[in-house]
Amino acid sequence: MILTDLRTQNSGRQYLPQPTTERTSQSPNQELLPLTARVNSRDCLEIGGCDLITLVEQYGSPLYILDEFTLRTACRQYREGFKQYYSGESQVIYASKAWSCLAVCSIVVSEGLGFDVVSGGELYTTLQALEKMGLGEKAGEKIYFHGNNKAVDELEYAIAIGCTIIVDNWLELETLVKLCTMVHKNSIKIMLRLTPGIECHTHEYIRTGHLDSKFGFDPNQIEKVLAYVSQHEQLDFIGLHAHIGSQIFERQPHQDLAGVLVEWMKKAGECGLSVRELNIGGGLGICYTEADDPPSIEEWVKAAAQAVEKACQIHQLPLPKLIAEPGRSLIGSACVTAYTIGSRKEIPGIRTYVAIDGGMSDNPRPITYQSVYRTVVANRMSASCEEIVTIAGKHCESGDILIKDARLPQTQPGDILVVMATGAYNYSMASNYNRLPRPAAVVVNEGEANLILERETYEDLIRSDRLPTRLTNLSS
Numbered sequence: 001m002i003l004t005d006l007r008t009q010n011s012g013r014q015y016l017p018q019p020t021t022e023r024t025s026q027s028p029n030q031e032l033l034p035l036t037a038r039v040n041s042r043d044c045l046e047i048g049g050c051d052l053i054t055l056v057e058q059y060g061s062p063l064y065i066l067d068e069f070t071l072r073t074a075c076r077q078y079r080e081g082f083k084q085y086y087s088g089e090s091q092v093i094y095a096s097k098a099w100s101c102l103a104v105c106s107i108v109v110s111e112g113l114g115f116d117v118v119s120g121g122e123l124y125t126t127l128q129a130l131e132k133m134g135l136g137e138k139a140g141e142k143i144y145f146h147g148n149n150k151a152v153d154e155l156e157y158a159i160a161i162g163c164t165i166i167v168d169n170w171l172e173l174e175t176l177v178k179l180c181t182m183v184h185k186n187s188i189k190i191m192l193r194l195t196p197g198i199e200c201h202t203h204e205y206i207r208t209g210h211l212d213s214k215f216g217f218d219p220n221q222i223e224k225v226l227a228y229v230s231q232h233e234q235l236d237f238i239g240l241h242a243h244i245g246s247q248i249f250e251r252q253p254h255q256d257l258a259g260v261l262v263e264w265m266k267k268a269g270e271c272g273l274s275v276r277e278l279n280i281g282g283g284l285g286i287c288y289t290e291a292d293d294p295p296s297i298e299e300w301v302k303a304a305a306q307a308v309e310k311a312c313q314i315h316q317l318p319l320p321k322l323i324a325e326p327g328r329s330l331i332g333s334a335c336v337t338a339y340t341i342g343s344r345k346e347i348p349g350i351r352t353y354v355a356i357d358g359g360m361s362d363n364p365r366p367i368t369y370q371s372v373y374r375t376v377v378a379n380r381m382s383a384s385c386e387e388i389v390t391i392a393g394k395h396c397e398s399g400d401i402l403i404k405d406a407r408l409p410q411t412q413p414g415d416i417l418v419v420m421a422t423g424a425y426n427y428s429m430a431s432n433y434n435r436l437p438r439p440a441a442v443v444v445n446e447g448e449a450n451l452i453l454e455r456e457t458y459e460d461l462i463r464s465d466r467l468p469t470r471l472t473n474l475s476s
């Protein structure tokens with residue numbers, strides 16, 4: 001682990017990025033800051049060669065700052081890991097729910113990854129990115145469509161593009177058979193998602209592999225589902241899928257999953273169905289604090305890939321194409337959010353609140369999952385931590401607390417507070433609560449910053465608003 005200076009969260013200094021020449025071998029998911037983070041001669045935090053204070057002056061705050069190098073490094077480590085540790089074919093697909101936008105999808109596809117999408121909107125965004133990259137023709141082979149309640153028009157959209165559909169339930173299976181006949185397709189590529197009954201130690205809202213989950217077929221019905229699929233030639237069965245949860249630090253659950261999936265592969269064979277692809281989902285955790293200790297991307301890939309190979313050997317099955325669909329561990333550590341500090345409320349003997357210009361609308365994870373984050377004052381990186389404060393968002397909600405008990409230097413209004421590891425499930429879960437426009441995002445690389453998401457305006461906020469005709473008539 002390269003978290004050497006995280007001790008500083010408990011000592012007098014702020015977290016400082018480690019100078020290193022080995023950036024490509026660091027596993028991004030084990031770092032709190034993007035791999036290119038450093039402190040510059042102005043004592044300010046720099047990422048991707050860009051001074052964060054200058055970025056805020058230019059683009060305003062709150063601001064998501066995405067480091068291209070870190071994202072690309074994570075993509076490569078996954079891709080190369082599977083090449084190294086799996087003898088069969090493999091494909092890494094990005095769980096785009098982590099952060100879906102044109103720029104992110106374009107970077108990810110340029111690294112050779114495919115996509116997991118869970119809605120018509122994610123499908124549309126991914127497709128637009130592929131088309132802009134001249135890869136529109138390949139969309140069908142690159143995109144896997146998930147979801148526990150896909151609408152008929154979403155299914156039709158995915159079928160028209162030729163995506164593989166990861167079927168979640170009986171209604172969907174039956175709908176696909178009907179749609180195939182209606183849209184005159186010979187067959188539709190499908191995988192079956194099953195609930196593997198594997199428990200892992202993560203927040204209950206992001207746990208999906210236990211039997212009491214809304215996702216996937218009940219494994220007790222596997223024979224029935226496989227029999228149905230084998231009897232319907234409209235369904236081109238590609239393989240099996242399971243995802244056990246997110247922010248997982250142990251390797252064992254995915255090794256267990258490999259065993260379960262390969263046993264199901266055997267059952268599929270007994271029903272005359274050959275599993276060409278096996279999808280082990282995502283779930284590798286990242287560091288949000290110094291206490292977090294996930295395996296590196298390479299270690300995770302090695303454990304999962306070797307477990308699949310071993311299980312296939314035991315059951316004497318040919319190696320399927322192995323698919324993994326990480327989200328958080330690809331992009332989580334590649335981004336930080338910069339805020340401007342505003343008001344302060346001191347309650348002697350109880351707590352000091354320091355307020356920022358964003359909060360639960362740009363990062364809903366603390367209020368949703370009680371997630372914990374680390375932060376630094378980016379315009380005075382070498383300042384000593386002198387107090388413990390609570391970072392409050394600006395929303396009209398007592399629970400809008402971004403960080404409880406953050407160790408920080410004395411702050412003043414106008415200081416720039418940087419919250420680390422905000423690349424996953426922040427922008428993608430952002431809302432306009434209290435009618436706050438969503439922040440801008442920039443991608444930084446080798447000293448250059450590019451705007452990838454414009455800051456929303458007040459006009460954007462009412463763009464879809466309509467007055468009922470009765471009221472419009474009254475005013476005229």
Ligand SMILES: Cc1ncc(COP(=O)(O)O)c(C=O)c1O
Pocket residue numbers: 095098116146206208243245246247281282283284325326327328329424
């Ligand atoms: C089906 C599926 N695949 C992949 C992922 C990505 O998980 P993670 O971001 O933890 O890698 C998720 C997220 O929960 C998911 O539901």
